[in-house]
Amino acid sequence: MPHLAVADLTATYPGTDKPVLRDVSLQVEKGEIVSLIGPSGSGKSTLLRVLVGLLPPNSGSVRIDGEAVDYTSRRSLKNARDRLAIVFQQYNLFQNMTAMGNVTIAPIRIKGWRRPEVEADAARLLAKVGLADKHASYPDQLSGGQQQRVAIARALALKPEILLLDEVTSALDPELVGEVLDTIRVLAADGMTMLIVSHEMGFVREVSSRVVMMDQGSIVETGPPAQVFDAPETLRAREFVSRILRH
Amino acid sequence: MLDRIISEVPRFFTYYNMVFLLEAMGRTLLMTLVGVSLGFALGFLLDFARRTPGRAWLPLRLAATLYVETFRRIPFLVILFIVLFAIQGFRFSVSLFGVAMIGICVISSAFCAEIIRAGFDSIHQTQWDTAAVMNFGRLQTLRHVVLPQAWRVILPPAFAFMVMFIKDTALASQLGVVELTFAGKVLSTRGFSAILVFGTVLVLYFVLSYPLSRLGAWLERRLAPSRGR
Numbered sequence: 001m002p003h004l005a006v007a008d009l010t011a012t013y014p015g016t017d018k019p020v021l022r023d024v025s026l027q028v029e030k031g032e033i034v035s036l037i038g039p040s041g042s043g044k045s046t047l048l049r050v051l052v053g054l055l056p057p058n059s060g061s062v063r064i065d066g067e068a069v070d071y072t073s074r075r076s077l078k079n080a081r082d083r084l085a086i087v088f089q090q091y092n093l094f095q096n097m098t099a100m101g102n103v104t105i106a107p108i109r110i111k112g113w114r115r116p117e118v119e120a121d122a123a124r125l126l127a128k129v130g131l132a133d134k135h136a137s138y139p140d141q142l143s144g145g146q147q148q149r150v151a152i153a154r155a156l157a158l159k160p161e162i163l164l165l166d167e168v169t170s171a172l173d174p175e176l177v178g179e180v181l182d183t184i185r186v187l188a189a190d191g192m193t194m195l196i197v198s199h200e201m202g203f204v205r206e207v208s209s210r211v212v213m214m215d216q217g218s219i220v221e222t223g224p225p226a227q228v229f230d231a232p233e234t235l236r237a238r239e240f241v242s243r244i245l246r247h
Numbered sequence: 248m249l250d251r252i253i254s255e256v257p258r259f260f261t262y263y264n265m266v267f268l269l270e271a272m273g274r275t276l277l278m279t280l281v282g283v284s285l286g287f288a289l290g291f292l293l294d295f296a297r298r299t300p301g302r303a304w305l306p307l308r309l310a311a312t313l314y315v316e317t318f319r320r321i322p323f324l325v326i327l328f329i330v331l332f333a334i335q336g337f338r339f340s341v342s343l344f345g346v347a348m349i350g351i352c353v354i355s356s357a358f359c360a361e362i363i364r365a366g367f368d369s370i371h372q373t374q375w376d377t378a379a380v381m382n383f384g385r386l387q388t389l390r391h392v393v394l395p396q397a398w399r400v401i402l403p404p405a406f407a408f409m410v411m412f413i414k415d416t417a418l419a420s421q422l423g424v425v426e427l428t429f430a431g432k433v434l435s436t437r438g439f440s441a442i443l444v445f446g447t448v449l450v451l452y453f454v455l456s457y458p459l460s461r462l463g464a465w466l467e468r469r470l471a472p473s474r475g476r
Contacts, residue, residue, distance in 0.1 A: 052380045081382045092377040096395040105391060106381040158381065 002027035009060035022217045031191040035204040038214035044197040085160035089167040091147040093139040100135040125153040145176030271430030286355025293360035318357035347419035366401035399470040406463025
């Protein structure tokens with residue numbers, strides 16, 4: 001049974017007619033890393049927003065471990081959000097809290113876990129993302145790369161089963177991209193199930209079990225990285241690959 | 248003229264006159280503090296009403312918007328008279344002080360609603376979204392994430408408003424509420440030099456508002472560098 005199964009998902013932004021996702025279907029197995037690539041506006045980030053319930057789907061289904069998510073039911077959505085975690089392009093750290101506060105607030109206040117254990121776990125996670133010495137720093141005292149790593153630690157503190165990464169390096173200065181990618185490599189080595197939206201093609205090729213290419217809200221090609229990058233089957237995929245490889 | 252003022256000083260600074268002025272000053276302070284506190288609480292409710300989603304809440308949204316936009320544009324004195332005559336018209340028995348309090352709450356809630364709106368608007372939607380995907384409820388997001396950030400934007404103008412309001416409560420003297428300005432009028436009609444009386448009143452207003460503006464300025468300094476946070 002796939003860890004995450006999306007079938008025929010269609011979604012439209014409120015106030016518009018044109019669907020941003022059209023009949024999207026994909027499956028992610030346990031421990032698999034699936035990367036979503038494609039031109040801007042192709043619906044990659046929107047797919048992640050739909051999965052975490054920030055945009056209600058029009059039709060289609062999402063299953064986690066075979067269990068269907070009902071986005072109209074508060075309880076079902078809460079359950080799904082317990083199992084998924086998302087890291088955003090703009091990190092979105094809570095600006096009024098230190099790095100430690102950001103990582104511990106939800107486990108303590110929302111999950112009701114015990115503070116000593118949560119803090120010990122947070123310290124371990126911050127060390128894992130290379131920020132052992134930044135517990136007391138506020139977001140505006142951290143670089144973009146450091147903030148993004150705090151955001152990853154924050155997502156992991158909730159012990160998600162599946163991690164969604166939405167262009168987590170796109171807002172970073174080039175010299176800071178490497179440190180965040182290193183953090184993701186560590187997670188990949190741990191066997192975390194991940195669905196990644198990324199423009200870092202070298203990285204995608206290196207870590208992904210499978211690559212899914214989207215264009216205009218639909219999936220146009222899916223397969224192992226070598227196949228999608230080196231021998232794409234569809235015309236649209238070939239065009240996209242030749243464009244990105246020129247850079 | 249100076250001789251006259253100096254000769255009046257011992258007769259003016261009597262125990263009775265000072266108690267009279269300080270009581271009036273207390274009333275000014277009370278009107279300001281209660282007015283602004285209640286205004287803040289009501290302002291929050293008004294802002295929530297304006298943010299209600301969907302069509303079902305439209306009447307509430309419209310009413311709250313109409314309230315805020317109207318009462319921010321009417322002179323305070325006019326509101327005081329409207330409240331006074333409305334209450335008399337309905338034959339309720341409310342003291343003049345009560346009338347002034349109602350008028351103050353009406354106007355301060357409208358202004359506070361705007362200050363609070365600006366504070367909440369300064370918090371980006373992504374902070375709400377991020378909290379939502381971590382299973383924060385709306386009230387939990389408000390308490391742990393949004394309010395602690397919005398305070399930094401809300402507090403400085405709120406203090407400026409309060410200091411301004413100390414002065415505006417003087418208009419309640421037009422209704423006959425014995426606050427600081429009215430007390431000054433009473434003493435000057437008793438024959439004391441107007442310069443001496445209102446000079447003292449001026450000092451008392453200063454004593455009231457200066458610490459508050461210092462507190463506001465201190466808060467602004469303390470909060471300003473972290474606004475980017």
